[in-house]
Amino acid sequence: MVEKLIIIGSGPAGYTAGLYASRAMFEPLLFAGYASGGQLMLTSDVENYPGYPEGIQGPEMMMQLRAQAERFGTRILDRNVDSVDLSHRPFGVTSGDESWQAEALIIATGAEAIWLGVENEEVHKGRGISTCATCDGAFFRDKEVMVVGGGDSAMEEATFLTRFCPKVTIVHRREGLRASQIMGLRARDNPRIAWKLNHTVTGWLGAEGDFRGARLRSTADDSEEDFTCEGAFIAIGHKPITSFLGGQLETDASGYLLWKQHSMTSVKGVFAAGDVVDTRYRQAVTAAGMGCMAAIDAERWLEAQ
Template sequence: MSDPVEDVIILGSGPAGLTSSLYTARANLRPLLIEGTEAGGQLVLTTLVENYPGFPDGLLGPDLIRSMRQQTERFGTRFLSGDVTAVDLSRRPFTITVENEARQTNALIIATGASANLIGLESERKLLGHGVSTCATCDGFFFRDQHVAIVGGGDSAVEEAIFLAKFATKVTLIHRRDKLRASKIMQERAFKNPKIEFLWNRTIVEILDVSQGKVTGITTRVDGLTLLETLNCDGVFVAIGHSPNTALFSGQLEMDERGYIVTHHGTMTSIPGVFAAGDVQDHVYKQAITAAGSGCMAALDAERYLENLG
């Protein structure tokens, strides 16, 4: 006897995936959510979330994810832990392989998110959420009247430096080259801001201080030299881009040059019955609330698609 075909499978357990599961569960579609081995997405790396509506005192990122999960589970969402190892979208029903176990579904919602590119230091990983951040709009407020460093040289880094200057007393932008890659207008704004200073041709080799459980400074190396320098600061923002988690869908779905899934008419992808929500298709806003909103859209789009299938 063959396994039953699911109405809808959802990939990803961040705000987009959990919201889409909530809406599809309330539509009696009994969604199966595959949450991956690193459940919760980027929010689980966030200490305090103060910009999600409905929580005047803020709440911890993991607590927000936990509440979302409990809410959708109450309406019948089923969860499967494990990483998806293969996806076949060439025929219907679609086949999703989770660690050698194949599942079939009539509709698929992709909410696998994006991962912030990191420098690659052990200290960076250990201090994520404790002074190291990948989102200035999420965490900048917590560094009011403090000195922060930001790593990067593109538009995102310069935009975040300008944003952080609204709160911090000083922002030091560290770039591994001798000039920025950001657009000219963004560069001009940054150079005119008295709170922003620049360290050129520098690479961060260590973030201090893991033993204290917080950021107290950084150690940098000047390009081409063995000389190490220490900069005292209270926070480090890494702004060297994000990479969407779309490798599984390469060659099967239309993507842009950066690997983000292209959507149209809401959350529809290039294959009918496959929908994408959250940071896996959004490289502009990248907020928990916008991810949740697009998760709702994907659920409604999937519901209509399944109704048309009969």
């Protein structure tokens, strides 16, 4: 049997695509993947998704999005897609030793923040250390925090955090920044931003639920010191999840899928939504919006065939 539409991914983008496509009677099949529910399963309070004036727990919100997509007929498989064949239509989708075919695909496999992978990181992930200032900055009001990184996103995160935090220290392994000149200057001019250049983080301090700061090593002379702060933001980049596509879709230099015509990728009939295409916003609400766009584009494209 050939499916009309297969959606790969179960974050806000995938579930919203499922909701729209199922309400349009396309009976989509959705692969939820190894991390069913996506990135918001990793967080507690979501306070900036419209419609929840008191905020909502990330996992609860994702269960509601899943139920809403299922209510209209989205069929969900809690399986990972291992590979796809986009060389001809219907497209092929393989998971384990089974294969499916579909006239159209929506790729909504998200992205992962790159973590440092140093000692004690797992203990403090999401409770002391974050990778998203827009999401978690408000939880660090009046606290001294650090930002790790030297690129534009690190400058942006640090500048944003100064709205809440009296002191934000940028820790970067080199003297020079990778950030654009304007972003670097803006950060340097901000009196609430302090600098710890030529230092790397070798581990995090404090027991679970009691984050205390970082152990830093000087890249100049290898000396080590404990740096006290109340929260840390890692801003060293994100990695879109696309390896299962085997390079069959065009990406930018960092591996993010490219939209060619509305939300359609470089292969006709393959659409993409959410953090897997988004180098800029990376929010649940924007991912959901793109899921809606991809579903509407897929519907129109399928109808035109």
